Amino acid sequence: MKSNSSLSKLIPVMLCFFAMGFVDLVGIASNYVKADLGLTDSQANIFPSLVFFWFLIFSVPTGMLMSRIGQKKTVLLSLVVTFASLLLPVFGDSYMLMLLSFSLLGIGNALMQTSLNPLLSNIVRGDRLASSLTFGQFIKAIASFLAPYIAMWGATQAIPSFGMGWRVLFPIYMVIAVIAVLLLGQTQIAEEKEEGKPSTFGQCLALLGKPFILLSFIGIMCHVGIDVGTNTTAPKILMERLGMGLDDAAFATSLYFIFRTAGCFTGSFILRKMNAKSFFAISSFLMLIAMIGLFAFHSKTTIYICIALIGFGNSNIFSIVFSQALLYMPGKKNEVSGLMIMGLFGGTVFPLAMGLASDAVGQSGAVAVMTVGVLYLLYYTLKIKK
Structure with missing residues (x-):
């Protein structure tokens, strides 16, 4: 009976993880807005940067x-x-x-990512938390990789998309958000009480004074910077180097999320057998190989392979870093969760830096910015407990 009860609680929570993935539509959407309005890379990258700016606030x-x-x-x-x-x-x-829409999307996602992960920890506990968070990321990634396909369908099939073009993506996901509200609203979940009184804003930020929490915070920044960066830049690399059109190049974003989804799914099982430190090291090393490949090679097949490696490698980074931070200070999981999700502000820092770099030297400049994030994650590996 207990397992059935847990499953009934997990289903609406996992649907919320799917809704959490809506934020990743900003990558493909920013490319379409750029094409529609004739924007530069720096101007278009304001959209993903704006979404993730609200995580800081x-x-x-x-x-x-x-x-x-x-x-x-x-x-x-x-x-x-x-x-x-x-x-x-x-x-x-x-x-x-679109600026207002993406701002609200960022605010809603900041609220969701901060609260949904610890909510899951009331249903799944202990060593199983990392694998469960990874499974949640797998569900989230399904929404992420479907977004480019829905946008492409809308852009090329004007009648079925009711004249909205690629924007048909928004009402489709809006309906799912309503269903998530209804299901979670009627689900009873017993929440653990935190130790002592709720922390003040200053006390929350003071937790960054603990070295491992600070390292984890920067690790989250690098993860989401690579994630949003690849999501946004992958089509641009194909367009710059191979002269592909946006509708064809948009497949690169879906490819990234297909392999990120596969990585989350397999990672939820691998993390039950392999220690987090070893798996984190393998994941980071795969991304390093991919970054080197994006610098060195220009064929479509090689670029696709590199994008796939980044997707697979980056798929479990968030779950491992987040669970490591929660387990480090279990009595302050609300505050730690808030700090870790604030690290998603990396989704603002990286695209801005990548936009400036790509305007200056082409998309290789954007790849160089992401490579810095990968090198940091390799360093963070040394700090993870087995």
Whole structure:
């Protein structure tokens, strides 16, 4: 009976992980907005940067909010904000409208990522947490790799997409957000009480004074920087080096998420058998090989292989870093969760730096920025407990 009860709670939580993946539509969407409005790389990269900017502002306050209203209510609030963000593009794709939509998408995702991961820890505990978080990332990745396909379908099939073109992606995901709200709203989840009084904003930030928490925070920044960077840059590499059109090059984003999805799925089983440190090292090394390949080779097949390696390698980084941080300070998981999700601000820093680098020297400059993140993750491997 207990396993059936846990499963009934896991299903709505995993649907929320699917909704969490909506944030990754920003990569392909920014490419379409760039084409529609004739923007430069630097201008187009403002969109993913803006989405992840809100993680810097809202993550720690969300950790404090969770301590007062609970994790489940915070997740529900995040889904409502996400619904609003997906509603706006139904009315058009002007620059200001898309800026507002992506801002709300970032705010909703900051609320969701901060609260959903610790909510899962009330259902799955101990050593199984990392593999369960990875499975959640697998569900999230399904939404991520479907987004380019839905956008491409909308862009090339004008009648079925009701004249919205690639923007048909938004109402489709909006309906799923509503279903997630309804299912989670009627699910009872007992939440663990935190030790002592809820922390203040200053006390939350003070946790960065603990070396391992700070290293994990930077690790999250690098993970999401590589993630958003590949999501956004992969089509541009094909367009620059092979002269492909956007609709064809958009497959590179789907390829990344296909292998990231496969990596999450297999990782949820591998992490039950292999220690986190070894698996993290293998994952980081695969990404390093891929970055070297993107510098050295220019054939379509090799570029696709490198993108696939980045997707597979980056698929389990977040789960391992996040679970390591939670297990390091289990009595302060709301605060630690807020800090780790604030690290998703790397999704702002990396695209901005990559946009400037690519405007200056081409897409190889963007690859160089991501390589810095990969090298840091290799260093972080040394700090992980087996």
